[in-house]
Amino acid sequence: MHTHTLAPIDTALERVATERRALDTERAAYETFANRVAPLDVAVPAHQSTASQTLPSAVGVDRRPCGTDPIREAFRDTVMSVPHYDADYGESLLAHASGELSPELARGLQSDAPPPGFKRTLLDEVEDAIKRRRSLLDHLVTEADSLAAARSALRDVVAGLDSVWGRREGGASAGPTPDKLTEQCRAVIEDRQSLVQNRLFSSIHDGHDFCTYLYGDVDGWTYPVLSVAASLRRDIDALDSSL
Incomplete structure (x- = not known):
């Protein structure tokens, strides 16, 4: 009767299950993003000089300076490509990076010459995003x-x-x-x-x-x-x- x-309560259980799937997907996306960014050398813009393009590389790892283009591409391919992104966020890269990481890092992602320590700061913020999830x-x-x-x-x-x-x-x-x-x-x-x-x-x-x-x-x-x-x-x- x-x-x-x-x-x-049944609806709440469904909502919790949906949110768990979304958060776990985001956690995995940030981890993949961090793995793609870790080997990159972003200290010097890719177009700066011929000499800067011939820095020694570790075996199997391309250490040539690349600017932030690959980082933005990785962010789109991972964090912004989760299935629920458009429905739950629907933001530009700048807006999403600003909200999820920091406004300073979002500005750095738009620059071909990010400030010193940019990648380390970015990876630290990404780790925080993973921990929050x-x-x-x-x-x-x-x-x-x-x-x-x-x-x-x-x-x-x-x-x-x-x-x-x-x-x-x-x-x-x-x-x-x-x-x-x-x-x-x-x-x-x-x-x-x-x-x-x-x-x-x-x-x-x-x-x-x-x-x-x-x-x-x-x-x-x-x-x-x-x-x-x-x-x-x-x-x-x-x-x-x-x-």
Whole structure:
């Protein structure tokens, strides 16, 4: 009777799964980008002088100065080529590099003569971008586990509500009381609130920002578990008053 009430949690689980796939794809793209950039020598523009084009090379590695053209090409081929890029970002190279790395690095990517230490700084920022995604992936694993546990507990509440409704209609007398169902809902709410409030991120975001990031544009709710639990509490209260 009340199984449709769990729909926000089902939607949330789908959103988490989608975000995990996207973040893991981005993590891999940044790692591939870093691997392509690491062997490049960008200290001197490719067009500067004939002498600069004949620097000694390590075996199997082209160490000729190349400017930033290959870096921009690698960025487009990796970071900007993930399947969801247009839908989720849809930005120019400059805008995306500025937001994901830094405005200074974005300007450096546009220059044929990047400042000293540019590549090292770029690779450091790329490593930070990878670490941020790994951290978010860890939080998404925790979120998926929390959603699944809450769904299981609230599914029991749904079954209990149906049982109470059946008793009201003259069915079997065994089953949970409205007070017991209320307590089950309360336990889920407290566990969920504790998780949201105590999440620790390496960035400035907190647990509430995390929920907004995941669910803020979905069907008018930002806290799927709390939304479902509150709906079930209203159903329990309404049924209790009619018994």
